[in-house]
Amino acid sequence: MSGDQPVSLSPLPPERLFTRCDPHSLPFQSTAELADADDAIGQERAMEAISFAMGMRHRGFNLFALGAEGTGRRSLVMRLLSRQATERPAPGDWVYINDFEQNQRPKALSLPAGRAILLKKDMDWLIGELGQALPAAFEAEEYRNRRQAIEDALKERQEQAFGAIAHDAGKNGVALVRTPVGLALAPMKDTEVLSPEQFKQLPDDQQDRFKTDMAALQEKLEATLKLVPKWERESRASLRALDHDVVAFAIEHLLDELIAKYSDLPAVLTYLTAVAADVAANVTDFLGDDDRSAKVRRSLGGDAFRRYRVNVLVDNDQTQGAPVVYEDYPTQPNLIGRIEHLAQFGALITDFNLIRAGSLHKANGGFLVMDARKLLMNPFAWEDLKRALKVREVRIESPGQSMGILSTFSLEPAPIALDLKVVLIGDPMLYYQLSHHDPEFSELFKVAADFDWRMDRSPQAVLELARSVATLTRKEGLLPLDQGAMARVVEQASRLVEDAEKLSTHMASLADLVREADHWAMQDKVGIIGAGHVQRAIDASIRRQDRVRDNVQEEIRRGIIHVATSGSETGQINALAVLELGNFAFGHPARITARIHAGKGDVIDIEREIDLGGPLHGKGVLILSGFLAARFGETEPLSVSASLVFEQSYGGVDGDSASSAELYVLLSALSGVPIRQDLAVTGSVDQFGRIQAIGGVNEKIEGFFDLCVSRGLSGSQGVLIPASNSAHLMLRADVVEACRQGRFAIYPVEHVDQGIEVLTGVPAGEADENGRYPVGSVNRKIQARLAAFLHRPERLLDRDKKPELD
Structure with missing residues (x-):
């Protein structure tokens, strides 16, 4: 460059400020003509990952679907999983049954799909039949006779034994009498029992004879009394054997039906055999010594037969293909199951009938989908999920049991074999944090489905977007969109991703836009959504959220915040910033000032010095310090x-x-050349002075434009942006129109020298082989200023050495 080179950077033409979608380029008159979209648009990479994970049968190939909220992660995952699930067989059922040897450790049985509920019904039927069969069997005349015979045999045996002792005692003049404390021997005379006083009046030789005879009889009596408990045990054993025979006869024909029905399931046959043995072994639990039939009936209505019921944990009778389960609230109990308790007489009791399935049980043999953030926010859920996936079984236990802090009695259900795919849905940052901080995560979730937030703006992509909108309108009963409305939706999709060559895949935002446009079309009582309705929806959405933006603009207009839009100032410039409030972002100008003084080449960032500047801002200041040092501090x-x-x-x-x-x-501060205040600037810079792209370029331009409009457009106002941001421009229609009329301008800047020329109207200047810049250029003025600062100490020293004149 030469010092007198004119400023040659031209503003962008209006057609580059907004990439329009021509309605006539759309191959339809209305979205009602379009077929439904099959899959999420722009997510081919994610779809390939999902298909791969579902097809892998090896361990650890579970899936993490990562992407921004609203990109259709969940709907696409559920749709693809449901499609894959139909091609797989339905998994088996699972039931819990009682372990009659260890009641606290229920057994788990796997049954073919649909057989669990049948087994439950059959066992309920068996219990009901037992309620009829057992009372009938124990009320039968044959049973009563056989029982009476056993009881009579015991009575007769006792009577014979004690009768023999009484007979021997009578021959010796001794009586066998019953007392309140049992049987006793007493002397007799003439068939009369002698009292102790009468006995003492007998001669001594008679007393001695009685004592001798009674001692011998007492030994026989005691020996016989010792046999009585044995005879009673033998009688009770006979009664139990009789009861067992009666029970076996009563349920034999009932069990024969079930055994024939479940002959193909050995585990069920083993269980039925155990049930029969337990009923027979515990018949006294159902029969008492008095009014047996009534007790049987009462027990059947209570808890006596609960241990013979079947707890259906998972029933896949109506499942078509593999199950696809979405767990919206993944707490630990909801995930691995829980054991419920009943309050009874002030205590909590439980049994295997109160075991409840978790999502892992319900999805076993298929797919389980969960939100990763919700899962991690619930205590114990994440660790229990990892443990289940590692050992490939799900074990139901409370957190207190797993941590060893629960001392009360509880069940220990047998674990259930696990074979399923788990899909977690979350944002990218959560995925990367888990990958970095949890070494088990990468072993268990080896596949990532990365959902993109944007896609190329190709004709095919535009058509797919239109089909997605058509699907939405039909699904929710919305009005169809005409060509103009769909074109406006496409343009807004580019605006959302801040790229004229891309389209947003954030279907949640676009769906809301269509819903709001439908609302305004219904207000107008028309049968189709037009471009005006879409624009009205966009404007209304902004209007609802722009209170803070209006307040900021008002404070600038009133002079409370000082931002100049005319004139020139040295060491002052209008920068542009973006403020994000929820889903709404807006740009606003910010005044930056610089002051210089003699020093050692330091650039003091006041924001950083008082801890208001973030690390990226501090980095930017250090970069421009490097640029200044390289350009002006080389020699x-x-x-x-x-x-x-x-x-x-x-x-x-x-x-x-x-x-x-x-x-x-x-x-500007170094050269003393003023900067135009009717221009605003955005863009980062590298150490070579190249201007680099930034985000929020549309909002930043519009923020300064709105301020200029409020003060009156002068025709000289505009914004300097990085040239690489030109492809991102999707500006509002009023900004584009103002640029078309020459009342506002957008300058694409590639290098800082271009920008300083536009801002000052003075060429930046290019150094010659000696490192000198042309006279009159900005860089020459800076060189001169720096040289003056460098030699100022020498001049001051020379001044001090001159003699003072009188």
Whole structure:
């Protein structure tokens, strides 16, 4: 460049400020003509990952679907899983049954699909039949006779034994009498029992004879009394054997029916055999010594037969293919199951009938889908899921049991074999954090389905987007969109991703836009959504959220916040920032000032010094310091220091999008050349002075444009943006129209020298082989200023050496 080279950077033409979608390029008159969309658009990579994970039969190939909320992650996953599930057989059922040897450890049985509920019904039928068969059997005359015979035999045996003792005692003049405390021997005379006084009056030789005879009889009596408990045990054993025979006879024909029905399931046959043995072994639990039939009937209505019931944990009778389960509330009990308790007489009791299935049980043999963040927010759920996937079985236990802090009695259900695919849905940051901090995560979730938030804006993609909108309108009963309305939706889809060459895949936002447009079309009582309705929906959405933006603009217009839009100032520039409030973002200008003084080449970032500047902002300041040192400090040290600050900024500042504006204002302060205040600047800068792309370019331009409009467009106002951001422009129609009329301008800048020329109207200048810049250029003025700062100490020293004149 030469010092007198004119500024040659031209503003962008209007057609580059907004990439229009021509309604006539759409191959339909209305979205009602389009077929439904099959899958989520723009997610081919994610779909391939999902299909791969579902097809892998090896361990650990579970899936994590990562992407921004609203990109259709869940709907696509559920749709693809449901499609895959129909091609697989339905998994078997699972039931819990009682372990009659260890009641606290219920057994788990796997049954073919649909057989669990049948087994439950059959066992309920068996219990009901037992309620009829057992009372009938124990009320039968044959049973009563046989029982009476056993009881009579015991009675007769006792009577014979004691009768023999009484007979021997009678022959010796001794009587066998019953007392309140049992049987006793007493002397007799003439068939009369002698009292103790009468006995003492007998001669001594008679007393001795009685004592001798009674001692011998007492031994026989005691020996006989010792046999009585044995005879009673033998009688009770005979009664039990009789009861067992009666029970076996009563249920034999009932069990024969079930055995024939489940002959193909050995585990069920083993269980039925155990039930028969337990009923026979515990018949006394159902029969008492008095009024047996009534007790049997009462027990059947209570808990006596609960241990013979079947607890159906998983029933896949109506399942078509493999199950696809979405767990919306993945707590630990909802995930691995739980054991419920009943309050009875002030205590909590439980049994195997109170075991409840979790999502892992319900999805076993198929697919389980969960939100990753919800899963991690529930205590114990994440660790229990990993343990289940590692050992390939699900074990039901409470957190207290697993941690060893629960001392009360509880069940220990047998674990259930696990064979399923787990799909977690979450945002990318959560996926990367889990990958970094949890070594087990990468072993268990080896497949990532990465959902993109944008796609190329090709004709095919536009048509697929239109088909998705058509599907939405039919599904929710909305009005169809005409060509103009669909074209406006396409343009908004590019605006959402800040790229004129891309389309947003955030279908939630686009769906809301269509729903709101439908509302306004219904207000107008028309049968189709037009472009005006879509634009009205966009404007109304902004209107509901732009209170803060209006307040900021008002404070600038009233002069409370100082931002100039006319004139020129040295060491002052308008930078552009973006403020995000929820789903709404808006741009606003921010005044940056710079002051210089003699120093050692330091650039002081006031924001950073007081801890208001973030790391990215600090990085940007250091980069521009490197640029200044490389350009002006190559042969001589920089003997100047500068300070930078965002004026009237009372919150944190981060990001490097203002680094080019900070460099411009430093160049202005160093050169003394004023900067136009009718221009605003955005863009980052590297150490070579190249201007780099930034985010929020549309909002930033519109923020400064709105301020200029409120003060009156002068025709000279505009914004400097990185040239690489030109492809991202999707500006509002009023901004584009103002540029078309020459009342506003957007300048694409590639290098800081281009920008300083536009901002000052003075060429930046290009160094010659000696490192000198052309006279009159900005860089020559900076060189001169720096040289003055460098030699100022020498001049001051020379001045001090001159003699003072009288």
